[in-house]
Amino acid sequence: MTPLLNQHKKNRKLTTLVENRTTYNADYAELNIYETHAYAEKVSLTFGFPIIASMLTGKKIMHIDGFEAFDFFPGESVVMPTNKEMVIDFPLAKKDSPTQCLALGIDALKMEEVVQKFNATVAIENENNSWNLEGTTSHLINNTDVNHLIERLTYTFTNNNKSKDVLLDLMIQELIVRLLQTKAKSLIINDVNQIFNDTRIGTVIKYIKENLTNKDINVATLAKKAYMSTSHFHKQFKNTLGISPIDYINSEKIKFSKKLIKESANFRMSEIAFKSGFNNTSYFNRQFKKMEMMTPQQFKKSISF
Numbered sequence: 001m002t003p004l005l006n007q008h009k010k011n012r013k014l015t016t017l018v019e020n021r022t023t024y025n026a027d028y029a030e031l032n033i034y035e036t037h038a039y040a041e042k043v044s045l046t047f048g049f050p051i052i053a054s055m056l057t058g059k060k061i062m063h064i065d066g067f068e069a070f071d072f073f074p075g076e077s078v079v080m081p082t083n084k085e086m087v088i089d090f091p092l093a094k095k096d097s098p099t100q101c102l103a104l105g106i107d108a109l110k111m112e113e114v115v116q117k118f119n120a121t122v123a124i125e126n127e128n129n130s131w132n133l134e135g136t137t138s139h140l141i142n143n144t145d146v147n148h149l150i151e152r153l154t155y156t157f158t159n160n161n162k163s164k165d166v167l168l169d170l171m172i173q174e175l176i177v178r179l180l181q182t183k184a185k186s187l188i189i190n191d192v193n194q195i196f197n198d199t200r201i202g203t204v205i206k207y208i209k210e211n212l213t214n215k216d217i218n219v220a221t222l223a224k225k226a227y228m229s230t231s232h233f234h235k236q237f238k239n240t241l242g243i244s245p246i247d248y249i250n251s252e253k254i255k256f257s258k259k260l261i262k263e264s265a266n267f268r269m270s271e272i273a274f275k276s277g278f279n280n281t282s283y284f285n286r287q288f289k290k291m292e293m294m295t296p297q298q299f300k301k302s303i304s305f
Helices: 002-011 108-121 123-127 144-158 164-189 200-210 219-225 230-241 245-263 269-275 281-292 296-302
Strands: 020-025 029-036 040-045 051-057 060-064 070-072 076-080 086-090 099-106 138-141
Touching (some): 029 144, 051 144, 060 076, 076 144, 099 108, 099 144, 099 164, 144 164, 164 230, 200 230, 200 245, 219 230, 219 245, 230 245, 245 269, 245 296, 269 281, 281 296
Antiparallel strands (some): 020 029, 029 099, 040 086, 051 076, 051 099, 060 086, 076 138
């Protein structure tokens, strides 16, 4: 993301070595880019609106109530509710190698508007009326869709363009929806209290988990479980979770196959594929590489050391 900051570097004015801040404003959002040029500990930040904070360069150690202290690297983001405090350490910040982070604040009314539109299109909200981004903090690691949007937002904020406000409005709406989908997916999949089991999408997720190695599992079967037509189910599933039913099933199967590879050193890859619910090894290999950026054999070698 560093090349996108070239325009920002022309505009910024360094006034402090610790959490130097440059702000860019738009109709419904505010982008703050922070640069830290010296080692620091226990720097506190609080915002009067919901924000998404993302690392650009360097490393931070984040202390947020409800989380163990964690390292914060480029490619990671944190979604913070209004007035939630972040306490931050900067172990690697130097004058010639600053730590850079952005905090994107979104107008609460704009967020509510988009949330209402999102709720009108997803099955889960119709049955559980509590769907927003303000209740909890989320730590996102390598969420490709969110990262790409933040790159585009940063570029648009820091460059003059006649259509700047219109473009930012559209991207901010998309970002809110992506975050809602991420939250929906996380809450449904990790539903330890099973509060979503009585929803259509929650019931389908439960069925997939219980029948993961069933090679006959398909979208038509899942649509019947949700009491929807196949096309309507596919649309509702993707709108709610941000992923198609087949991609979700394959991601769960790949997750299961990784567990088998780690625990069953003597199994051939064809056996792993079969036990994970794949009909053939070549399709298993393609899906594994697509999701893990390496082949099953390469993954096996990577955990052998």
